[in-house]
Amino acid sequence: MTVEEFRLPDVGEGVAEGELVTWLVQPGDRVEEDQPVAEVETDKALVEVPSRYDGVVEELFVAEGDVVPVGDVIISFRVDDGESATGDGESATGDGESDTDEAVDESGVPTETAAAGSETKPDPSGDGPADESDAPAGRTFAPPSARRLARELGVDIAAVDGSGPGGRVDEADVRAHAEGDADSVGGTDDAGAGSADAPEPKPAPTDVGSGNRTSAVSKRGSDGTAADPASPVPGASASAAVDPAGRDTTLATPATRRAARDRGVDIDDVPTDESRDGEAFVTGEHVRAYADAMESAVAGEDGADGDAAGGADDDAAGGADDDAAGGADDDAVDATGAVEASTPRAGDETVPYRGVRRTIGKQMERSKFTAPHVTHHDTAEVDSLVEAREELKPTAEERGVSLTYMPFVMKAIVAGLKQYPYLNSELREEEEEIVLKGSYNLGIAVATDAGLMVPVVENVDEKGLFELAAEVRNLAARARDRKIKPAEMKGGTFTITNFGAIGGEYATPIINYPETAILGLGAIEERPVVRDGEVVAAPTLPLSLSIDHRVVDGAVAAEFANTVMEHLENPLLLLTQ
Known part of the structure; x- marks a missing residue:
């Protein structure tokens, strides 16, 4: 058996890092090749990372919630010698040296492992020998962060009483155990005094079989040993x-x-x-x-x-x-009661700003501070649209399609874009040119637990109402389930955001840069309108059109909105699209 380390692969189109959201395996679990071992969130999607080995999980190097650069070691496996030729797409060189230039014996096993000889390898959890028949039954349940802390504090994780479900050990349990040990020997001895009674840090599983390679979590010295936990800062006095x-x-x-x-x-x-x-x-x-x-x-x-x-x-x-x-700080607060923003307060909750949420923020910031936004508001009277949808719904249901108003709006937008192509364009500043797009790929903003995602429906002008309804529903469902592919959120030429589905009439939507326009839809509801000099109730659809004023003039935006409304108020015109 040898230990093979697995590095975080490029899980998206050139992403540099990912947040490890969930471990799907634990040390001691047996896995097969292509079995998912972790869920990783990039700035584009949530993806499963499959194993490239058949073997037993040796150690998890990353805690859930950690952001890991692509290429860092995240997990190691114990595999049979015949199964360990390749793992991360990195093969050993022909002269017997591995890709990390560590020495190997004649069997191809790193010399540190070979030196161990017949010694029993430590169990990944640090509980005892790694006998596969006993390990699962006697294993201590603890997350990687707790195990890492236990190593740093020199605590035997198996001796810690877990307070979590099923005796699961967390970081607080490890700290409490360590403080109890310190109190039992006096509690005032200097941590670096090296008392004979102080427990020695247990070796991490990477110390056996991993050579001098460094895990993404455990800090190593230049000699491959664990950093001294008594040192205030590694490499510093x-x-x-x-x-x-x-x-x-x-x-x-x-x-x-x-x-x-x-x-x-x-x-x-x-x-x-x-x-x-x-x-x-x-x-x-x-x-x-x-x-x-x-x-x-x-x-x-x-x-x-x-x-x-x-x-x-x-x-x-x-x-x-x-x-x-704290009292002095409180006295230093000025008369307005302002407190330094970085000071945590009781009851405050911090939420990580990363992954999809951070990508959305950066994209919105770039758009808002790059393109001068102007928003045009108008309202379409959609009696005929409501009637047309009601007439078509039974036919759509027979074909297994749930027909909403969105396909009608998409077709009406395409009609407007064909007449006013500057709203279906991209400004390329460096080249000093405006590209008028020849395709009509509409992005549909979808609210998810992770934030707003915009899957793209391609070639809307070539598809019918029922086909569009089915495709929008499928894309939206997969976006909410975080199963959407990054490629399915690219190539948009114009975006629609339907805040009316939640409630509301008008907004000032931010353009999905580098596009030049976005249309916001309010809720279709009965509102007062004037007809033949009388105020009557009629179904209306509020529209909010934001444009990049560098490319689109206000008059053109109004004309585009009028064309869209004309097709919504007279649905038969959509048959010409």
Whole structure:
């Protein structure tokens, strides 16, 4: 048996990173090739990551919620020697050296593994020998984040009493167990004193069979060993850890930034010896070490013991200091009651800004601050449209189609775009040209749990009402289930957003850049209209048309809206499209 590491593949069209949303397997589980092992959310969609091995899960290197760059190790497997030739699409070189240049013995097993000889490998959960017949029954249930913390604190995860369902161990349980051990030996000994009674950190499964390769979670030293948990910041002295780094730019995952906020630490002040793409990269371990060092320094200045072990005396002193500091901060608040935005308050909840939500935000920001928006509002009287739909619904149902008003609106929009092609265009600033699109691919904005997605219906001018109804329904359902493909959200030339389905009449929709226009639909309801000098109730459809004023003039927008309304008020005209 050998241990094979699996790296996060490119799960989308050139995406650089993904958030690991859910693990579908746990250490000790047997998996087959192509079996999904995790769900990963990119800035485009939620995808399943399949295994490339037949084997047993050795270790999970990433915690749920972590953002992982493509190419980082996320999981390792124990596989038979004959099954481990390729895994991540990376094969061993012909001269017997692996793709990481680590030494191997004659059997092709890394020398660190070979040196272990007949020694029993540690169980992935750290509970004992990895005998496949016993491991599942005696395995400790804990997420990767708790196991990682246990390794950092030198805690045997099997000895921790879990407070979760079925005895599941979380990070709080590990910390409580570690604090209990510290109290039992005095609680005031310095963490780096190296007491003989202190438990030694258990080796991570990667220490056996993974050579010197680094996991995406466990920090390793240059010699491949786990970083010393007693060191305030890897590669930095204790005094340096207290001094703020004062950087202008820092790279960190959202989870790390959240941890920094929770500890009241400025992420740019945290010392680090790691970098990515030439920028400083901070991990949760750096944040914890820096925050602990700062708190110890504050406690020491106020006459507290100042031990790094964080005993009961430190907790009491830290609490008093926090209260005093909090009072001073409160006094420093100006007369308006304004509080620094980064200061967490009781009852506040933080939600990660990443994945699809972050992509939507960036796209909206780019559109709003690039294209000067103007919104034209109007209302169509749609008595005839309501009647036409009612007449066609039985026929649609016979064909298994649920007929809504959307296909009628799509056909009416195409009629308008054919007459006013500048609303079906793209401004290419660098080339100083406007491209008038020859196809009519309409994006339909769909509200999902992850945010707004815009699947695209292609060649609307070539499809009938029933065909459009079926396609829109299918795309919308898969978008809500996060099963939509990235390619199905590309190539749009004009977008429709139907906020009337939720409730409302008018809005100022933001253009789906680089398109030049978007049409918002209000709810079709009976409203007062004037006919023959009298006010009567009639079904109306409010329209909100936003345009890029660099490309489309207000008069052209109004004429386009009039054409759309004309086709909605006289549905027989749609037969000409």
